Amino acid sequence: MRIQREHALQRQILRFVGEAVRVPHMFACHDRGRARSEYEHIHEAERGIRAGWPDTELCLNDGITFRCELKDVGKHVVAGSAQDYVLGKLNMLGHRSTVADSVKAYGEACERFGVPLRGNWRTLAQLADERVAADIREQEVKEAAKQAAEPPPAEVVVLRPKPRRRPSPAQIKRVFGAMKPL
Numbered sequence: 001m002r003i004q005r006e007h008a009l010q011r012q013i014l015r016f017v018g019e020a021v022r023v024p025h026m027f028a029c030h031d032r033g034r035a036r037s038e039y040e041h042i043h044e045a046e047r048g049i050r051a052g053w054p055d056t057e058l059c060l061n062d063g064i065t066f067r068c069e070l071k072d073v074g075k076h077v078v079a080g081s082a083q084d085y086v087l088g089k090l091n092m093l094g095h096r097s098t099v100a101d102s103v104k105a106y107g108e109a110c111e112r113f114g115v116p117l118r119g120n121w122r123t124l125a126q127l128a129d130e131r132v133a134a135d136i137r138e139q140e141v142k143e144a145a146k147q148a149a150e151p152p153p154a155e156v157v158v159l160r161p162k163p164r165r166r167p168s169p170a171q172i173k174r175v176f177g178a179m180k181p182l
Helices: 005-020 040-046 082-092 103-112 121-149 169-177
Strands: 026-029 056-059 065-070 096-100
Touching: 005 026, 005 056, 005 065, 005 103, 005 121, 065 082, 065 103, 082 096, 096 103, 103 121
Parallel strands: 065 096
Antiparallel strands: 026 056, 056 065
């Protein structure tokens, strides 16, 4: 099993938006994830599911939307990728779109793009980032326990070396003489 860092972040952003956005809104997540078969993405494309579409979408009053691509801490959208193209195209069409690698970065982007947030949004974001880190640590512990529970590879049996000579009568007497009858 792979550790789902981005999904942990996505769950906390869902919670953050519910607590921090101070106006009526709708929020959705669109994460394709990895293909479970070699043809899955082909079938998704036939249904209109786009590669590179941002992971989250926040819809506000007056047709205002804010979309965000979520990344693991320290990772960025690769220049020239489908995500880079879609984010650029959305921004060009006037739809606010960006990338975030933490709940705090998401909140800062919301603030930068004019999404009305509650006054305590920074505290809420900090707590959410702590929950993301705790969720990831929990996944890592489970993964380590799972790997430790797997049986070790078959071990080679090492035979004891054959004795070079037979024990002498004195050695036998010493060993068995130390044993006292009951």
